[in-house]
Amino acid sequence: MAIPHYQLLTHITKFQTNLSTSSRRTKSNFTVRMSLKEDAPSLAIVGVTGAVGQEFLQVLSDRDFPYKSIKMLASKKSAGKKQVFEDKEYVIEELKDESFDGVDIALFSAGGSISKKFGPIAVNRGSIVIDNSSAFRMDDNVPLVIPEVNPDAMSHIKLYSGKGALIANPNCSTIICLMAATPIHRHSKVIRMVVSTYQAASGAGAAAMEELKLQTHEVLEGKPLTCNIFKEQYAFNLFSHNAPILPNGYNEEEMKLVKETRKIWNDHNVKVTATCIRVPVMRAHAESVNLQLEKPLDEDTAREILGKAAGVFIIDDRVSNNFPTPLKVSNKDDVAVGRIRQDLSQDGKHGLDIFVCGDQIRKGAALNAIQIAELLL
Ligand SMILES: NC(=O)c1ccc[n+]([C@@H]2O[C@H](COP(=O)([O-])OP(=O)(O)OC[C@H]3O[C@@H](n4cnc5c(N)ncnc54)[C@H](OP(=O)(O)O)[C@@H]3O)[C@@H](O)[C@H]2O)c1
Known part of the structure; x- marks a missing residue:
């Protein structure tokens, strides 16, 4: 009997979750090289210096999330500071409209007002924004997603389609x-x-x-x-x-x-x-x-x-x-x-x-x- 799509996804998610828990913080240089891929998406992290921003980096690394490039974005106060990620040193940039040029996926965690202002700018420039703030959660046009619970809510959003989109992360509680x-x-x-x-x-x-x-x-x-x-x-x-x-x-x-x-x-x-x-x-x-x-x-x-x-x-x-x-x-x-x-x-x-x-x-x-x-x- 064929496994329904949802159950299959659940199995994969459970497997990935277990895998990442066991392999956390034991990455070798080999796995680091595996994450940096030319055909992978370009990422931007908005609010990289914050509690959630720093955890984004940890989780990306733990799960060997593939990426071509990463922009580290924060406020003017942090611009020019260094951020080490997977053995490479990045310079944190001040968040600006142009920050999203060429970005496929933008992970936002800099508060609701920043999301409200820069989320639509990123979408207009073709990025898929995954937003941690409450700014768009109750917007009927924005899916609010927990991957183990309602993955189908975002099935219409396609990476590399040239069309930007917003997806909201629910409140932590x-x-x-x-x-x-x-x-x-x-x-x-x-x-x-x-x-x-x-x-x-x-x-x-x-x-x-x-x-x-x-x-x-x-x-x-x-x-x-x-x-x-x-x-x-x-x-x-x-x-x-x-x-x-x-x-x-x-x-x-x-x-x-x-x-x-x-x-x-x-x-x-x-x-x-x-x-x-x-x-x-x-x-x-x-x-x-x-x-x-x-x-x-x-x-x-x-x-x-x-x-x-x-x-x-x-x-x-x-x-x-x-x-x-x-x-x-x-x-x-x-x-x-x-x-x-x-x-x-x-x-x-x-x-x-x-x-x-x-x-x-x-x-x-x-x-x-x-x-x-x-x-x-
Ligand atoms: N903490 C949680 O458990 C949690 C859970 C779910 C959702 N969230 C949401 O995630 C967001 C961030 O939370 P957090 O706990 O990580 O806060 P945080 O530790 O206070 O970090 C805030 C981040 O936003 C950046 N930021 C502030 N003003 C900015 C500006 N004008 N332009 C660009 N970046 C700016 C800060 O950069 P600078 O260092 O340069 O100021 C910093 O990187 C909030 O919307 C929060 O509601 C948090």
Whole structure:
């Protein structure tokens, strides 16, 4: 029997994910030469000096992503600085309109305003833009893609067609949540989802990670606190996500989970509610996810489904109380799921609770974007 296109893709993605995890940071000069190819796409990285930009470089290298050339782009402040990548020294250039001439794929991670301004410029110059900001995610004409979940949403976009296009990377919390919730949803439709997040400093960029480090020293040494990124003490504390609060009482991060889930699942009826919290963890987000299902699903079947899902692994040892943590997934490609259990508050096995952890700079941003680029190839 022929393997359906989607399943084949899932198998390939799972294989690639495993391969990259095992081969990470053990690259030889041989594999470096394999990545530099004359017939491969020209790349540009917008925001290369940032937390996500630096991870783009790591992921490109880990996955031997083929490229003919790479432009390293950032703000005027970084122009002229050196960036070493795969044994070669590059000079960082200031982002300008002409930066995209001859660029096949542009990976953007410099914030929403930069994407809004330069994304359309890059598209007009023929580049396919894969954007990490929220600028275009809810635009009906822009696919919002998690390669393991909805690769078909971008099937109309072709590399080397001479036509530029935009593809949006979902919000990091949405990606991590849906990596675990989608395999369950495919088996037994999710009709309502309640998400509570525990989000790391890295989600707010390189400067927020520095602030957490600095504040930790300051608290321990009894010094006055530096609060440049967050308005209140972050070390040894937690607070509601720093995204602006909307008139409906939700913050923007929470509404991203609501709206993006509907778009990615192409299900405008699924009910989603979220509470997003910033916790003093350096890297990788955790999420408690409660699912209400249309059809009953027992927890053993749920465990089996999650065990086979691409890009997901299970840590669920009740005897030794061993479950996912941010540290266990930091620098890892796959999302960890544990605490898999029936929700006792729902009748007839219609509810499931899971706890999910994922490296949001990696699968929540850079890796997901590069998997999108791999789909283009
Ligand atoms: N961190 C995450 O986990 C995560 C996850 C998903 C999506 N995102 C999104 O990815 C984007 C970047 O996040 P980040 O965490 O990497 O932030 P970051 O560490 O603060 O980095 C920001 C990057 O943007 C560049 N930049 C700023 N102004 C610029 C300008 N005028 N022209 C060109 N480049 C400019 C910076 O360059 P300079 O160093 O020269 O200033 C830097 O490279 C944001 O849209 C964020 O929402 C982040």
